[in-house]
Amino acid sequence: MVSSVASSGTGLDYSRNLRAQSGSTFQAREDAAKRVQAAVTNGAPTKEIEALVIQAGSIRYSEEELVADEQQINAREDLKARLRAGIADPEEEFKAKAFLVTPDSWPDEQRIDAARQIDAAGYLDGQIQNRLAEPRPHTRRELEEKWDPSRYAGIEVKRLPPVVGFQPTEAMKAEVAAIRANAARDEAEFNAQRQANPGLYADNLENNSMNETNVATIPAKDLDDKIEYISHLIESGESKKYSFSAGNGDQTTTSIHQFLYWLQQRATDMENGGTYLPAMFNNPSA
Incomplete structure (x- = not known):
């Protein structure tokens, strides 16, 4: 199986809100994501899909979720430090590698089996090096503080007065x-x-078409920028000027909203410490 392991990623602006709802629980965020996915699958109009995305609201997590996220990130940073320093026991070293490239939600045995599959395909060492080279990701708490609208509440926007009485010669x-x-x-x-x-x-006609990179091949470090770029195209209305095509593993779509959903789904899975194996995500609504 060809697999691609990516790092923990975090998305920006409204596109990540597909899986979030103001003051919501985890289940409420999942329900919001399913509503958007159903609208995309059923071919809903663009404005209807955009309205559903906006209804998802800004990202809000409970204190328990914020603490759990910080603990997961710190645990992975500890694993990276141990691997950099070197682990004498080969079994312990392989276990540390397995835990670094697989989702935290998986049982230990499943994580080790997945790492063996990645290793057998010849990807494990290379992907471990990529993980070790990546900087520490932002926590959910840090992102909430960074994008909190209240930070800008005290900023006064001043406009220049119009030019009065100007007469051209x-x-x-x-x-x-x-x-x-x-x-x-x-x-x-x-x-x-x-x-x-x-x-x-x-x-x-080629200038009126947009062929995007397959989601499965986008480096984890580029996910945030790609999500922000696609979000801007949708919000600004630019996406309506082009025909669109993209893929996710062996899936294809002509919907930019489907592509955006795949991007944010992958970013969310990576945020949870996931290894991105395209075969795992053949059903985007799962």
Whole structure:
């Protein structure tokens, strides 16, 4: 089995809220994610999907979840420190590697078996080196503090006053008129050339399509930037200008919202210390 192990990742802005709801429990966040997934699967209109995402609200975790997240991150950092220093017992070393590249929620035996499969495929040592080279991830508590809107409550936005009483000179008016005349002439010449040689000016359909990287091949360190980029395309309306195609393992989609869901799902799984094996996630609603 071809596998790709990625590091713990954390997403930004509303796209990560697919699995979060203001003041919610873990189950409420999962329910919010399922509602969005169902809308994407059923081909709901873009505005309906965006509304569901917005309803998910800002990320809020209970104190117990915040503490558990900090403990998981600290435990993994301890494992990385031990592996860097060297572990004399081969069995203990392999166990530490297994725990570093598999989800914390898995039983110990399952984690070790998964590590053996990754090792047999020839990926374990390389992925361990990648994990050891990665910086300590932000905790959920740190991210909540970083993106808390109250941080900006005291900031006053000042606007420059409009220019009052400005009157352009005759020379200025003449210069503007000349610029407009030149622009009109250039446009007329271009339109004439296009009509005379339509083949040279045919619309380039490739520029109207967007082919995104397969989710399974995106490095863990790039997940946050990719999620933020796709979120911006959706929020700004730019995504409506392009046809879209992407994949997740052996799955494909033409929906940018499905792609965004796959990204945030992978980031959430990585946040929980997961090893990303595309075959594990053939059903994105699981």
